[in-house]
Amino acid sequence: MPDYTTIIGLEVHVQLATHSKLFCGCSTRFGAEPNTQTCPVCLGLPGALPVMNAEAVRLAVMTGLALDCEIPAYTKWDRKQYFYPDLPKGYQISQYDLPLTQKGRLEIRDDKERFASKEVRITRAHLEEDAGKSSHDEAAGKGDSLIDLNRTGTPLLEIVSEPDLRNSLEARAYLDELKLLLTYLGVSDCNMQEGSLRVDANVNLHIETPAGKVATPIVEIKNLNSFRAVERALDYEAQRQFREWEETGKKLGEAPKTTRGWDDVAGKTKAQRSKEESADYRYFPDPDLAPVRTSPEQLAKARAELPPRPAELREQLTREHKLSPYDAGVLVNLGRPVLDYFFAVVAKCGDAKAACNWITQDIQRTLKYRDREFAELNLPAERLGELIALVAKGELPTARSREVFEAMIDSGDDAHSVMQQLGIGAVDESELIALCQELLAANPRVVDDVKNGKQQAIGALIGQAKKKNPNADPARIRELCLELIAKM
Amino acid sequence: MALVDLSATEQRAKLNAREVTAVELAQAYLARIAAKDGEIGAFLRVTGEAALAQAAEVDRKRAAGEPLGLLAGLPVAVKDVLCQQGELTTCASRMLEHFRSPYDSTVVAKLKAADAVLIGRTNMDEFAMGGSTENSAFQPTRNPHDLTRSPGGSSGGAAACVAAKMAPLSIGTDTGGSIRQPAGLCGCVGLKPTYGRVSRYGLVAFASSLDQVGPLASTVEDTALLMEAIAGHDPRDSTSLPVESPKFSQTVNQPLKDLRIGIVPEHFAAGLDPEMEAAVRGAIEVYKSLGAKIVEVDLPHGKYGVAAYYVIAPCEASSNLSRYDGIHYGHRASEPAVEAELAAERAEALARGDKAAAEAVESTLVRLYRRSRTEGFGAEVKRRIMIGAYALSAGYYDAYYLKALKVRRLIRQDFDRAFSQVDLILSPVTAAPAFKLGKLVDDPLQMYLVDLYTVTANLAGIPAISLPCGMSKSGLPLGFQLLAPPLEEERLLRGARMCEEKRKS
Amino acid sequence: MAVSRQDVEKAALLGRLLVSPDELEHLTAQVAEILAYVEQLGEVDTTSVEPMAHAVELVNVFREDKVAPSLPREAALANAPHHNEQGFLVPAVLGE
Ligand SMILES: [Mg+2]
Numbered sequence A: 001m002p003d004y005t006t007i008i009g010l011e012v013h014v015q016l017a018t019h020s021k022l023f024c025g026c027s028t029r030f031g032a033e034p035n036t037q038t039c040p041v042c043l044g045l046p047g048a049l050p051v052m053n054a055e056a057v058r059l060a061v062m063t064g065l066a067l068d069c070e071i072p073a074y075t076k077w078d079r080k081q082y083f084y085p086d087l088p089k090g091y092q093i094s095q096y097d098l099p100l101t102q103k104g105r106l107e108i109r110d111d112k113e114r115f116a117s118k119e120v121r122i123t124r125a126h127l128e129e130d131a132g133k134s135s136h137d138e139a140a141g142k143g144d145s146l147i148d149l150n151r152t153g154t155p156l157l158e159i160v161s162e163p164d165l166r167n168s169l170e171a172r173a174y175l176d177e178l179k180l181l182l183t184y185l186g187v188s189d190c191n192m193q194e195g196s197l198r199v200d201a202n203v204n205l206h207i208e209t210p211a212g213k214v215a216t217p218i219v220e221i222k223n224l225n226s227f228r229a230v231e232r233a234l235d236y237e238a239q240r241q242f243r244e245w246e247e248t249g250k251k252l253g254e255a256p257k258t259t260r261g262w263d264d265v266a267g268k269t270k271a272q273r274s275k276e277e278s279a280d281y282r283y284f285p286d287p288d289l290a291p292v293r294t295s296p297e298q299l300a301k302a303r304a305e306l307p308p309r310p311a312e313l314r315e316q317l318t319r320e321h322k323l324s325p326y327d328a329g330v331l332v333n334l335g336r337p338v339l340d341y342f343f344a345v346v347a348k349c350g351d352a353k354a355a356c357n358w359i360t361q362d363i364q365r366t367l368k369y370r371d372r373e374f375a376e377l378n379l380p381a382e383r384l385g386e387l388i389a390l391v392a393k394g395e396l397p398t399a400r401s402r403e404v405f406e407a408m409i410d411s412g413d414d415a416h417s418v419m420q421q422l423g424i425g426a427v428d429e430s431e432l433i434a435l436c437q438e439l440l441a442a443n444p445r446v447v448d449d450v451k452n453g454k455q456q457a458i459g460a461l462i463g464q465a466k467k468k469n470p471n472a473d474p475a476r477i478r479e480l481c482l483e484l485i486a487k488m
Numbered sequence B: 001m002a003l004v005d006l007s008a009t010e011q012r013a014k015l016n017a018r019e020v021t022a023v024e025l026a027q028a029y030l031a032r033i034a035a036k037d038g039e040i041g042a043f044l045r046v047t048g049e050a051a052l053a054q055a056a057e058v059d060r061k062r063a064a065g066e067p068l069g070l071l072a073g074l075p076v077a078v079k080d081v082l083c084q085q086g087e088l089t090t091c092a093s094r095m096l097e098h099f100r101s102p103y104d105s106t107v108v109a110k111l112k113a114a115d116a117v118l119i120g121r122t123n124m125d126e127f128a129m130g131g132s133t134e135n136s137a138f139q140p141t142r143n144p145h146d147l148t149r150s151p152g153g154s155s156g157g158a159a160a161c162v163a164a165k166m167a168p169l170s171i172g173t174d175t176g177g178s179i180r181q182p183a184g185l186c187g188c189v190g191l192k193p194t195y196g197r198v199s200r201y202g203l204v205a206f207a208s209s210l211d212q213v214g215p216l217a218s219t220v221e222d223t224a225l226l227m228e229a230i231a232g233h234d235p236r237d238s239t240s241l242p243v244e245s246p247k248f249s250q251t252v253n254q255p256l257k258d259l260r261i262g263i264v265p266e267h268f269a270a271g272l273d274p275e276m277e278a279a280v281r282g283a284i285e286v287y288k289s290l291g292a293k294i295v296e297v298d299l300p301h302g303k304y305g306v307a308a309y310y311v312i313a314p315c316e317a318s319s320n321l322s323r324y325d326g327i328h329y330g331h332r333a334s335e336p337a338v339e340a341e342l343a344a345e346r347a348e349a350l351a352r353g354d355k356a357a358a359e360a361v362e363s364t365l366v367r368l369y370r371r372s373r374t375e376g377f378g379a380e381v382k383r384r385i386m387i388g389a390y391a392l393s394a395g396y397y398d399a400y401y402l403k404a405l406k407v408r409r410l411i412r413q414d415f416d417r418a419f420s421q422v423d424l425i426l427s428p429v430t431a432a433p434a435f436k437l438g439k440l441v442d443d444p445l446q447m448y449l450v451d452l453y454t455v456t457a458n459l460a461g462i463p464a465i466s467l468p469c470g471m472s473k474s475g476l477p478l479g480f481q482l483l484a485p486p487l488e489e490e491r492l493l494r495g496a497r498m499c500e501e502k503r504k505s
Numbered sequence C: 001m002a003v004s005r006q007d008v009e010k011a012a013l014l015g016r017l018l019v020s021p022d023e024l025e026h027l028t029a030q031v032a033e034i035l036a037y038v039e040q041l042g043e044v045d046t047t048s049v050e051p052m053a054h055a056v057e058l059v060n061v062f063r064e065d066k067v068a069p070s071l072p073r074e075a076a077l078a079n080a081p082h083h084n085e086q087g088f089l090v091p092a093v094l095g096e
């Protein structure tokens, strides 16, 4: 069987987080009753005219900058013309030859190093308006479709990658990193269930044959409802194209680009009925909208306002806070609010590694157990910082720190009051030595065993020590006992 | 003298002096319409009751000493292409026969704010496409000076109602000459403002980069008054110019000093009707007698105006008219009829044994679009949609649309150069007086050439005014046109007023 | 560029119009005549001329991101040829 490489490019549409639509004042809120968020402009009524939402342009430029795109000094709006019931004007206002941003890149990596870090080139990211939704309305009878135009005119950023991805893992990593970036920038909520983020994939194969490399026809996959679906569809489609090539020998250019829909239940891509006319969108500049000129000063300002990107934050965490790349990745993946919490904890306790452990492990575990969101966490960063500091100073035995942590969340009290309530205090070293001496005297057999090389025999004493003094640190008990036996 | 024989400016003075009430004035016009419009057909709908109510409200406000708008109590007719809340806005098309706008266009809102009395909606060529008002789906409009002739178009109803004294003021739109040409053919005054001077919000688009709303009236003074009421920046129109609009009515009577008027020799070449030529040259003589300097200027790309126009306008129109699909509003063909038609086509193909043809028959949805639009639009509208779709389609864009946009810039540059030498340019507005109804109906190219003298102002975005300069032997109005640099409507109105005043004396 | 009947039929499909067989010939001739007239634009030297898509050269016309009231649903649907008080109804959308 010949070797082949899968060639993947992704088109991602994200809804920008504006309050109002791209060209009118209608709300972009999700979930409203059908056709309650429309006006003459987004209904495409005769005579209505669009006026561009400045915030949508600002968010798009910010995303472009974050993707290291060029932001051309001049950009314009074009009409993409086709007829569809969810497109009331008969054209979509989009951008054709002069997009708002172009030629960027996004680095992708894998924590588990299943592929080498690489840069994925971004072809362009342009602004356009969303269409409405059509749904099949059985209740309405006769198999009519019901058109809801609430979504019509919502600002979308279409981010197009070059075909630089080689497998589903890379595609997944690209989507994860892109989503993380968009979320950190605050440009979109990226909620796939609500359609805020939608993915189309373009796939073909480069097959090594004795006669040289052969490319298969490009297939566009639609209906990808989750990142998992993207992975599965790509894996499926690569194999399907290879089988098809074996059967038909069809090469790129010998068959038109086709569209296939992903069926998540069947786990297959299926050919979609092509549109009834050859796609001829007759793009031309929208005479109703003025072009946009961006000055170098405006760009410099936008660049200065750009919040740190996930990649920069990971770098900062490993460089400044000496976290491992893995820890840095986990922490950044938890999102900006968690990361800010982390920084606040570190500011209080000075121990990044401990803060990272508490946040990525204990806090996550307790949130999961309590079925809570991070925003509902009843533990201000200063208090966690204080808890960590108390442990570091030896005032709070490590052994009981989790117990204190849980009690702090339950009661909303600070570490000191919780320790008081639980009767936890630091144990004086001399007190501990006395306790160990007492235990060793009462357990000569353990002493003998240790002397004979069975160090684990100490374990029997630790339980007894905890019973006599719950604040005793088991590790210290162990150390002290061994020291005392050595001196015997 | 009857009320309707007075100019709007004179009527306004009488209203202000309380010599006449707004209700009396409205009644006078409604009576005139009842008497005359049967033969002329300028109005698609007369909104008498609403007009009388509005007039009564103006009278009440006046009696109560409340502040009144610029047009308080003056009847205004509105071309049926500007949306008016709660009213039908048909664009003289079957497609929008039952369309009731849920919102006001900015121009209508401004008229209401000026306390104008909206008296009715005037006829037009369907979607403003045409130069004779014969492309109306509902009725032709006749020229009040000769009922066998066209009033011009597309604002034929707007011009005819002023010429027949059925409204003192009227709103038209001008994409390639649609205000100036009918004004010229009906013997009234019509102004196409600078592109961006009057809001297009709520104006049903024909060709967005060319369309402008403007005033028609029987005198230049009245034109200035109406212009003042409708002009101004509108944040709802992205192409609206963010500039203050002058108080045109206050300056219109101030003559221009040291006036330099440009004329273009080619404008008087073969094809110009001799009587028309004589009348236009007469207007030039009037300006000479007023001390104006006449300067020959060159507009070398002017002759390509109609060609550029008939690419750009259909391209934009084909796109603008895509929204009329019978899905969200507008005419929808009968769904069972469409289903039956498709079933018959499939059966016919199968009967021939052509399975592929049977499967290729389009979906109900696609055919519903096509059938609805084919039923809803008239011939000229369909022709322009097809020309536009063709010129923008893959492979033709550069040769047609892009080329036309480049020629458009050259036309604009010609004007910029000419206006560095002169204050105004004077030209014919039409090559001949009003033509017979039916003459050009099935000769689209000849009909397009009617726009010869007017389209360049739309392409360049500059203001232009058409005003009367005499009558032909057979009693038809003759007119001419003045053009000015962008935003110089005030200069245009003052210049036009000079000629009007001189000719009266 | 000569205009064929196929060109006119394609333009009709793109513009979602129907041309009956008996109209086709007449219409093709009319469209051909108009386009032939338009071809004179080819005489003009437009080398290094920027296209002029707008009559006025405005740039950066924006509105603030503020929510304004929408139309009541009843008004939004009022002109619809076929609706069920919630949405516009159309014959089943095929393909997807
Ligand atoms: Mg797109």
Ligand SMILES: [Zn+2]
Pocket: A021, A024, A025, A026, A037, A038, A039, A040, A041, A042, A043, A153
């Ligand atoms: Zn809206």
